[in-house]
Amino acid sequence: xxxxxxxxxxxxxxxxxxxxxxxxxxxxxxxxxxxxxxxxxxxxxxxxxxxxxxxxxxxxxxxxxxxxxxxxxxxxxxxxxxxxxxxxxxxxxxxxxxxxxxxxxxxxxxxxxxxxxxxxxxxxxxxxxxxxxxxxxxxxxxxxxxxxxxxxxxxxxxxxxxxxxxxxxxxxxxxxxxxxxxxxxxxxxxxxxxxxxxxxxxxxxxxxxxxxxxxxxxxxxxxxxxxxxxxxxxxxxxxxxxxxxxxxxxxxxxxxxxxxxxxxxxxxxxxxxxxxxxxxxxxxxxxxxxxxxxxxxxxxxxxxxxxxxxxxxxxxxxxxxxxxxxxxxxxxxxxxxxxxxxxxxxxxxxxxxxxxxxxxxxxxxxxxxxxxxxxxxxxxxxxxxxxxxxxxxxxxxxxxxxxxxxxxxxxxxxxxxxxxxxxxxxxxx
Numbered sequence: 001x002x003x004x005x006x007x008x009x010x011x012x013x014x015x016x017x018x019x020x021x022x023x024x025x026x027x028x029x030x031x032x033x034x035x036x037x038x039x040x041x042x043x044x045x046x047x048x049x050x051x052x053x054x055x056x057x058x059x060x061x062x063x064x065x066x067x068x069x070x071x072x073x074x075x076x077x078x079x080x081x082x083x084x085x086x087x088x089x090x091x092x093x094x095x096x097x098x099x100x101x102x103x104x105x106x107x108x109x110x111x112x113x114x115x116x117x118x119x120x121x122x123x124x125x126x127x128x129x130x131x132x133x134x135x136x137x138x139x140x141x142x143x144x145x146x147x148x149x150x151x152x153x154x155x156x157x158x159x160x161x162x163x164x165x166x167x168x169x170x171x172x173x174x175x176x177x178x179x180x181x182x183x184x185x186x187x188x189x190x191x192x193x194x195x196x197x198x199x200x201x202x203x204x205x206x207x208x209x210x211x212x213x214x215x216x217x218x219x220x221x222x223x224x225x226x227x228x229x230x231x232x233x234x235x236x237x238x239x240x241x242x243x244x245x246x247x248x249x250x251x252x253x254x255x256x257x258x259x260x261x262x263x264x265x266x267x268x269x270x271x272x273x274x275x276x277x278x279x280x281x282x283x284x285x286x287x288x289x290x291x292x293x294x295x296x297x298x299x300x301x302x303x304x305x306x307x308x309x310x311x312x313x314x315x316x317x318x319x320x321x322x323x324x325x326x327x328x329x330x331x332x333x334x335x336x337x338x339x340x341x342x343x344x345x346x347x348x349x350x351x352x353x354x355x356x357x358x359x360x361x362x363x364x365x366x367x368x369x370x371x372x373x374x375x376x377x378x379x380x381x382x383x384x385x386x387x388x389x390x391x392x393x394x395x396x397x398x399x400x401x402x403x404x405x406x407x408x409x410x411x412x413x414x415x416x417x418x419x420x421x422x423x424x425x426x427x428x429x
Contacts, residue, residue, distance in 0.1 A: 030152070032152040035205070036153075038200070040163055040166060042201045044166060046194045046196075047170070048171050048173070049177060052178035056187050057191070061121045071127050075131040075135040075138070077132070078132045080371055081136075084229075084364065086142060087359045088222060088226050089140060090140075090147055091356060096208060096210060098144055099201075099202075100202050100205050106198045110130075111191075114191035147358045148208075150358075160347050161294075161343050164292065164339045165285070165290060168282045168289060169286065172279055230364070236353075237412035238412040242413060245410075246372060246403075249372075250368075250369055250373045251372040251373070252376060253314075253376075255373045255376015255377050256376045257396050260380050263389060264390065269324070277328060277331045281335035283335065287335075288339030289339040292343035298418060300344040300345075301407075301414070307339075309401065310337025311334045311338050312404070313330045313334045313337070317331055321390075380392075
């Protein structure tokens with residue numbers, strides 16, 4: 001272990017956590033962060049492979065697009081239903097324990113699905129049930145994603161930037177890799193690889209060297225902890241303000257535009273150009289993540305509103321019947337905006353909320369995002385039939401600008417200052 005790794009581990013063992021988390025110039029690639037980065041990279045790659053493997057497997061089994069919708073919908077419904085409870089359990093038993101448990105459960109579930117496809121044609125009921133169980137396990141995993149970052153990285157913003165870059169890479173490489181593998185070997189092999197990514201994630205998380213908990217929440221009931229999480233969420237006007245506005249943005253911008261924009265581009269240019277545009281969005285995410293690692297705005301949420309404006313270019317670009325160059329530029333900027341906001345938002349939540357409450361409070365963020373996005377996707381088809389797809393995408397762009405303006409106008413959001421030492425100063429390496 002290098003001197004940098006040793007000093008980082010010693011610093012983490014003091015249990016200072018979020019108070020040092022925003023320190024610019026702090027060593028990023030400590031042993032703990034490398035392990036966590038490995039866990040998240042493996043998990044993200046597997047998650048990016050799932051829609052391709054599941055869609056092909058369900059379609060090849062003869063269950064049609066409705067079967068694909070049932071399987072993917074079961075996973076998302078279970079996650080939305082369980083994530084608040086997952087936040088309480090992460091605060092109660094530590095996020096690492098719940099994340100390792102979730103990874104092991106998902107390893108077994110996806111491994112069972114790989115065996116089922118290898119042996120023949122599993123029933124649709126079995127596929128849906130297994131994906132529902134996987135969604136519940138993900139609900140145990142997801143709240144800890146935020147809670148562990150301040151424990152494994154002294155510079156939370158740079159850590160979030162690196163993780164966002166990894167997510168963008170996985171979003172590009174995962175579907176492409178799954179598509180190649182499933183065409184040559186069928187869905188069973190892809191599900192086996194998918195299951196393996198969870199085993200890798202569990203091993204990396206188990207290897208983390210974390211300080212002991214400062215105290216156990218003994219004596220508090222599960223319900224009391226759930227209510228306490230809601231009270232802490234409600235007490236922060238900047239937090240519920242952003243999520244309240246995002247309920248509209250997530251539904252009528254991100255949720256609506258993803259399926260409708262995909263249909264417009266495929267109808268105009270075909271699936272190959274769609275893949276090119278999505279790859280450009282992934283590249284934009286890499287750039288946005290890299291920029292977010294270096295910028296340290298004094299008011300991160302106000303600055304991050306730029307990301308909302310840029311992502312609103314996603315529906316606008318699809319609506320103007322673009323050529324390939326315009327499509328790549330527009331969706332590349334949208335990807336950069338999404339990454340910029342994601343890093344600044346995650347860093348703000350992780351550094352403004354006490355560690356013993358973080359997982360519960362973050363769970364409300366995840367639940368709100370999931371519900372708004374799912375509602376938008378469900379409404380996309382019916383609304384598009386009433387208004388026309390291009391009209392809907394122009395309207396979605398307008399809603400995106402309006403939500404950005406509302407977010408910036410909210411005093412609690414606009415005035416919130418960065419937490420931690422050096423908040424608001426440029427990063428100096």
